[in-house]
Amino acid sequence: MSFWSRALRHPSFVVGGSLSLLLAAAALLSLVWQPHPPAEIDMALKLQPPSAARWLGSDAFGRDVASQLLVGAQASILVGVIAVGIGLVAGVALGCLAAARGGWVDELIMRASDFTFAFPALLTAIMLTAIYGPGLVTSIVAIGIFNVPVFARITRSTAQAVWAREFVLAARAAGKSGWRITWDHVLPNIASQLIVQASISFATAILAEAALSYLGLGTQPPQPSWGRMLSEAQTLLFQAPLLALWPGVAIVLSVLGLNLMGDGLRDLMDPKLARKR
Amino acid sequence: MGLFLLKRFATFVATLAVASVLVFAVLELLPGNAAEVILGDTATPEAVAALQAKLGLDRPPLQRYLDWVGGWLQGRSADSISYGSPTAELIAERLRVTLPLAVMAMALTVVLAIGLGLYAASHHNRAGDIGVMAASQLGVAVPNFWFAMLLILVFAVKLQWVSAGGFPGWTEDEGGSPAEALAALLLPALSLALVQAAILARVTRSAVLEVMREDYVRTARAKGLSRRQALWRHVLRNAMIPVLTISGLQFANLVTGTIVVENVFVLPGIGRLVFQAISNRDLVVVRDVVMLLAAVVVLVNFVVDVLYAIVDPRLRRADA
Numbered sequence: 050m051s052f053w054s055r056a057l058r059h060p061s062f063v064v065g066g067s068l069s070l071l072l073a074a075a076a077l078l079s080l081v082w083q084p085h086p087p088a089e090i091d092m093a094l095k096l097q098p099p100s101a102a103r104w105l106g107s108d109a110f111g112r113d114v115a116s117q118l119l120v121g122a123q124a125s126i127l128v129g130v131i132a133v134g135i136g137l138v139a140g141v142a143l144g145c146l147a148a149a150r151g152g153w154v155d156e157l158i159m160r161a162s163d164f165t166f167a168f169p170a171l172l173t174a175i176m177l178t179a180i181y182g183p184g185l186v187t188s189i190v191a192i193g194i195f196n197v198p199v200f201a202r203i204t205r206s207t208a209q210a211v212w213a214r215e216f217v218l219a220a221r222a223a224g225k226s227g228w229r230i231t232w233d234h235v236l237p238n239i240a241s242q243l244i245v246q247a248s249i250s251f252a253t254a255i256l257a258e259a260a261l262s263y264l265g266l267g268t269q270p271p272q273p274s275w276g277r278m279l280s281e282a283q284t285l286l287f288q289a290p291l292l293a294l295w296p297g298v299a300i301v302l303s304v305l306g307l308n309l310m311g312d313g314l315r316d317l318m319d320p321k322l323a324r325k326r
Numbered sequence: 327m328g329l330f331l332l333k334r335f336a337t338f339v340a341t342l343a344v345a346s347v348l349v350f351a352v353l354e355l356l357p358g359n360a361a362e363v364i365l366g367d368t369a370t371p372e373a374v375a376a377l378q379a380k381l382g383l384d385r386p387p388l389q390r391y392l393d394w395v396g397g398w399l400q401g402r403s404a405d406s407i408s409y410g411s412p413t414a415e416l417i418a419e420r421l422r423v424t425l426p427l428a429v430m431a432m433a434l435t436v437v438l439a440i441g442l443g444l445y446a447a448s449h450h451n452r453a454g455d456i457g458v459m460a461a462s463q464l465g466v467a468v469p470n471f472w473f474a475m476l477l478i479l480v481f482a483v484k485l486q487w488v489s490a491g492g493f494p495g496w497t498e499d500e501g502g503s504p505a506e507a508l509a510a511l512l513l514p515a516l517s518l519a520l521v522q523a524a525i526l527a528r529v530t531r532s533a534v535l536e537v538m539r540e541d542y543v544r545t546a547r548a549k550g551l552s553r554r555q556a557l558w559r560h561v562l563r564n565a566m567i568p569v570l571t572i573s574g575l576q577f578a579n580l581v582t583g584t585i586v587v588e589n590v591f592v593l594p595g596i597g598r599l600v601f602q603a604i605s606n607r608d609l610v611v612v613r614d615v616v617m618l619l620a621a622v623v624v625l626v627n628f629v630v631d632v633l634y635a636i637v638d639p640r641l642r643r644a645d646a
Contacts, residue, residue, distance in 0.1 A: 167345055167623045171582045172616055176352050179604050179612040180363055252467070259469050260586050264601070276469075283475055283590070286490070290479050297472035304467035 055317055062313025068306025069248075076122040085113035087120045088271040096289050105295050108278075109285055114292065117273040118299055124185070124274040125303060128258040128267075129251045131189050136196020137247060143197070144204025145235060148212055149227045159205065162198030170195040170257045178266050188267035192257045196250055203246050207239040241318035248311035252304045259300050275300050330635055338628040345620045350391050353613045354383075364407060364607045381407075381610075394613075403614060408606040413614040416599060423493060424588070424595035427511050427518070428580050434519035435526055435580075436573060442523070443530025443569075448557070450535060458527065465524025470583055474517035474590040481513060488513060491592040514591045518583045522576045529572045533565035540564070567637055574630030578623040 056062050084104065091111035099106045105114040143162070147155040174191035181187060211217060211234060220230050261267035262276030270277070275296040282292035354360055361377040362369065378384050382393070397403060403414035446458040482490040493510050494502030502510075537543060538561055546556045585597030592598070596615060603611035 164341055164344055166578075166627075167341065167620045168348075169578065169582045169623070171585060172619055175585075175600060175604065175612065176349070176616055179353065179607070179609055180356060256467075256469055260471060263469075263471050264586060264589060279472060279475065286475065286479055286483055290483065293472075293475050293479065297469070297475070300469055300472065301464070301467045305464065308463065308467060 052317065056313070059313050059317055061309040062317060065306050065309025065311070065313050068302055069310050072122055072303045072306060073126065075119050076126045079116075079119035079123060083113075083116040083119055085116045087112060087116040087273050089113070096285070099291070106289075106291060108281065108292055109289075114278075114295055117278060118275070118295055121273045121275045121278060121296065121299070122303075124262070124268045124272060125255045125258055125300075128185070128189050128192065129254040132192035132196055132254045132257075133247050133250050135189075135193030136200045136250060137243065140197045140200025140202075141204045141236075141243065143201040145208055145231050147201070147205045148208035148235070149231055155205070158201060162201045165194065165198040168195070171260070174261050174266050183266045183269060185268050185272070188258055188261040191261070192254050195257075196254070199250060200243070200246065203242060204239060207242050208235045211235045211238045241314070245311050245315045245318070248307050248314060252307035252311070255300065255303055255307070331632065334628060334631050338624060341624050342621055345624065346395055346617060347391070349613060349617045349620065350394065353609055353616070354390065355387060360609055364609060366607070398614075404610050406603075406608055406611045408603070408608040408611070413611055416611065417596065417615065417618060420594060420596045420599045422496065423511075423593050424581075424584050424597065426508075427514055427584055427588070427593070427595065428577070430508075430511055430515035431518035431522070431580050431584075432573070432577055434515055435522040435576065438519060438523035439526030439573075440530055440569070442527040444534060444557070444562075446527065446531040447534035447538070448553075455531075458531070462524040462527050465520055468521060470517050470521050471586045471590050473520050474514065474587050477513045477517055478590075491590070493593050510591075510593070514584075514587045514593060517590070518580055518587055521583075522580060526569065526573055526576065530565065530569050533568045534561055537561045537565045563637075567634065570633060570637065571630060574626050574633075577626045581619055581622050 056066075089112060091107075094103070094107050094111040095109055097103050097107040097111075103113055103115070105118065107113055108117070143158050147158040170188075170191045173194055174187055177187045177191060208231075212230075217230055217234055220234060225233070258267055258274070259276035259279070262274040263280045265277075265280065267276060268274035278296040279293060282289070282296070285292055361374045361381065361383055365373055365377060382390060394404070401414070403412045405411065406413050406416055409416060442458050442462070446455040449455045478490050481487050488509065494500070494506040496502060496504055496507045534557075538557075543556055543560055546560050547553070551559070584595060585600065587593075588595040588597035589601060596619070600612060600615045602608075603615065
């Protein structure tokens with residue numbers, strides 16, 4: 050059976066994939082169209098309940114909640130793509146180097162990545178904000194740095210398994226260099242695990258971005274973000290509880306979608322593992 | 327065992343040392359002139375020079391670093407820029423909220439996770455198992471600060487059982503009591519525990535399922551132990567190894583999670599302290615709090631490794 054015909058029958062992949070597509074579609078759509086300008090303040094229309102004109106109502110400044118939610122998807126995707134990209138590029142390079150060289154290089158890279166775990170994204174973000182002030186870049190860098198050891202570890206352990214295989218031995222006997230073997234044999238064989246990890250790390254990045262912008266360390270006004278919408282909604286919990294609902298639901302659906310898609314991909318790419326579970 | 331402990335302890339100390347160099351480098355060397363960062367763009371050169379002298383920034387970096395680390399090792403700390411009192415006092419005061427919160431959250435996590443994980447494993451592939459797994463998939467996706475807001479919405483706004491935030495204090499002098507203080511920490515601890523318990527329940531379930539397939543469990547059953555007896559006497563102890571590792575890593579997450587949740591519930595803990603320090607540009611407090619939190623993460627990992635070796639003697643030989 051082809052990959053896609055199996056994929057379309059895998060429940061977590063279908064649900065997760067659809068939710069992830071929805072997130073991407075919302076962000077793309079918001080680039081060309083919004084129901085209302087998201088930053089437009091209209092005090093006459095403040096705290097409106099959901100209606101035909103304002104699908105999800107309006108906030109304390111009369112801004113349209115649905116439009117802010119759509120545009121907020123951009124910040125989540127931007128942070129996710131760049132932070133996972135940083136982790137993927139640096140982490141895979143370091144992991145491949147550790148697996149190919151072994152010895153002290155391996156030891157050094159692994160100790161350094163253990164060490165980086167002592168600094169969760171939030172701590173890095175706090176340090177960077179104390180010096181450079183809050184902003185989108187700060188949160189991307191903080192989450193990106195945290196992703197490097199995550200990818201370095203998974204790359205190293207999966208690449209080591211490939212290095213022990215017979216076809217790598219044959220390639221070495223044929224005189225291929227370490228770099229060629231990494232490029233021709235190791236990377237294609239570990240790509241599926243990296244894709245799975247990327248999808249799960251993307252979900253973690255969305256959660257981290259939301260927390261940082263909730264705390265005021267991430268995306269700054271007027272750029273809408275789900276985390277900041279929630280921090281603004283918190284002051285109005287008694288008057289307008291619905292405002293605190295929508296951004297949270299958007300975060301949960303996005304994260305759930307990416308996690309389910311990652312789980313689904315893992316099963317689809319490694320059928321042995323799927324049967325064991 | 328002795329050699330293993332010694333090696334692990336050496337790594338622990340080395341990691342702390344590297345972490346302190348990094349924190350120092352980022353917060354004191356990277357900005358170039360910390361006094362300018364603290365005073366902002368509008369400060370006069372005289373004011374910057376005065377603050378530099380007051381903070382001792384005119385001395386060589388190595389000496390400043392050694393003063394900082396040496397001071398902490400002897401139990402002395404620098405004075406906060408905005409509060410004027412030693413950071414150790416400020417931190418100790420705030421830990422009276424953060425530490426009980428983290429411990430409560432961890433206890434809730436472990437109880438919830440082991441209960442749910444065992445339940446799911448013993449109902450493997452039946453409705454109960456699938457329900458627990460679906461709930462945990464959802465739990466992992468919920469941001470802790472949003473769950474905290476939902477708890478406030480239900481218990482403070484709708485039911486009005488508790489206040490929406492704040493902390494009464496532990497003693498009567500502060501205007502509170504131990505019971506009131508614990509009650510104020512309950513919702514924050516619950517919101518921290520949800521996500522962690524969702525992850526840990528999955529780990530518990532798969533660890534228990536894994537161990538149940540082992541030969542020694544079959545032997546135990548064959549010699550006449552009931553399912554329940556085998557579960558309690560043999561499976562649980564062996565399944566605890568991965569559960570212990572993950573919960574150690576989670577404690578580190580909990581500590582940083584408290585920073586977020588303290589801000590939701592307006593609790594006067596470490597998280598609030600570091601946020602006020604950022605807005606006051608109090609780099610001394612930021613430096614000491616970040617170092618403390620990083621040290622807690624490293625310490626917990628060290629303790630987990632040691633516990634690990636105690637629970638499973640096989641691991642001592644493998645790596646020592």
